[in-house]
Amino acid sequence: MATLTKSRGKKFFDKFTAVSVKIGNEIHLRSLRDSFAVIMPLFILAGLGVLMNNVLFPQFAHGQNLTNLQLWGNNITNGTLNIAGLALAPVIGYTLAINKQFKNGILSAVIALASLIIMMPSSIKLTTLKGAKNTLVTGGLSYTNLGTTGMFSGIIIGLVATELFIWFSKMKHLKIHLGENIPPAVAASFNDLIPAIFTLSIFALISTLLVIYGNTNLIDLITNLIQEPLRKFNTSLPGMLFIYSVGNFLFTLGIHQTVINGTLLDPVLLINMNKNMAAYAAHKHIPYILTYTFRDVFGMVGGTGCTLCLLIAIFLFSKMKSSKDIASLAVAPGLFNINEPVIFGYPIVFNIPMMIPFVLMPVVGDLIAYFFTSIGWMNRVVVMVPWTTPPLLNAYLCTAGDWRAVLVQLLIIVIGVIFYIPFMFMSEKVMQKTAQLQQ
Incomplete structure (x- = not known):
């Protein structure tokens, strides 16, 4: 009986281990993990800026001098936290392309970045200094969407755009051959020209339909329907402790x-x-x-x-x-x-x-x-x-x-x-x- 129980326990552990390894080595999750490792210095630098602005500088500067010094930390925040989602999309595009052994990782990153920008709202509501009314400004991008709030959008769009681009790039009839004696970089860009056009056109169409028929955008949908519910569960005390354990x-x-x-x-x-x-x-x-x-x-x-x-x-x-x-x-x-x-x-x-x-x-x-x-x-x-x-x-x-x-x-x-x-x-x-x- 003890031997049977031990055998069943070993089988369970073996299956559990195999499933866990399979999940961890899944190419999209692995690419996500690699991407966060790449941009981690941005978050650490942001922490340094926050620490200097709010702990160190106030010790010896006050008034306008403190405000001037804190511009340094504010600029760091703008270049780190406030572009987290924007930075994540192309990095994911690149790492996923490399992990899938796709030859043009740089262009994959560009396509992922362009797709993210396409899906962002180009009209922003701004509140006046007195807070009396909202003003609609077109042709601008918000740090809210580019930064932390847009991180999950950067993840999803980065993965989907790269997959679409690679899928189209594998279709031989979509390639443009310029013949011999053409510089490799030029030949490669023309080879992937039509797949790039198709990928970006699909995202542009989705963005257009969402605005016309839903008066919304994909960034808001991802944030409200996916990012926030997942974040609330995984960062609840029971959820975090369970996953971490x-x-x-x-x-x-x-x-x-x-x-x-x-x-x-x-x-x-x-x-x-x-x-x-x-x-x-x-x-x-x-x-x-x-x-x-x-x-x-x-x-x-x-x-x-x-x-x-x-x-x-x-x-x-x-x-x-x-x-x-x-x-x-x-x-x-x-x-x-x-x-x-x-x-x-x-x-x-x-x-x-x-x-x-x-x-x-x-x-x-x-x-x-x-x-x-x-x-x-x-x-x-x-x-x-x-x-x-x-x-x-x-x-x-x-x-x-x-x-x-x-x-x-x-x-x-x-x-x-x-x-x-x-x-x-x-x-x-x-x-x-x-x-x-x-x-």
Whole structure:
């Protein structure tokens, strides 16, 4: 009976792992993950601008001098957060084309960008300074659509436009052959001329029909019907913790957590993070507790699974030389939230006792930080810091200099150490018995 149960359990884990790997390697999701990695420096730079404008500059400048200095951060915001959707579409077009081994990745990026612009409304309602009436201005684009709000539109249009363009490009009868002795760049552009025309014409037709018959545009439809419902579920406390835990569990099976989190969670958490940064820069109410940086700072202390807590537990309480040796090697990268030496060296992977705290401790950390943020004891996260920023410093910076966030992270570390201790002892006993059996 026990053997049968074990066999069924193994089959379930094998199937679960296979499905997860298949999802993570799906070409569109992989392209999405690659694209976010490309534009991540924009978001980190935006966080730097917000931090300088609202924390550093006010320390020594006031009045008009402060306003002049803050133009620097405002310009950074315009070139980062306020073009997030605009930047995402062509990057996705390029990465998808490369992943599909399509020869003209640059043109794919241009087509994706052009398609996004075509679908954007060209008329904008502006409120006068006195707020008395709205003025309709034509021939302009809004930062609202180009920036964070337009990120999901950039994703969907970037993927669809690139797929359409590649599909048309594979049709031989749509190619224009100019003969020999033609520069390769010119020949390539003419080869893809008709597919490009067809792709952009389809998006132009859709945009026209939406305006004529629906008095709307695709950007608003995507935002209201897809982006907001998905964001609300995935960034709800239960939704975020569940998806994040599934990703962390996969890591214990040797599959990197970004397979799940990088595709299902990171995009929507980034939207929340960017909106928080924009609101803080504009001195408005900070809308969200759960963001990309919140999850990392309070749920990834020392890396996925809060393994810095495990390293501290090993140094303080472990009596196994091999464990202390691994911890000594892993502590330096662990201080910068790089924990592969622990995951594969201790190991966490396929170590049944260690799977439990590795999956649950991030949940505990995020819940603790969520509680203190929700009651107003700690500032909301408003600055995106690089994920390699050391613990304690990252808590201070991401909350724009709130020392209480540092205390909360210290509390999480203490609880994490206590939480890891019994599982560490259990794991070491298993290691010792395994070593004895092998001898």
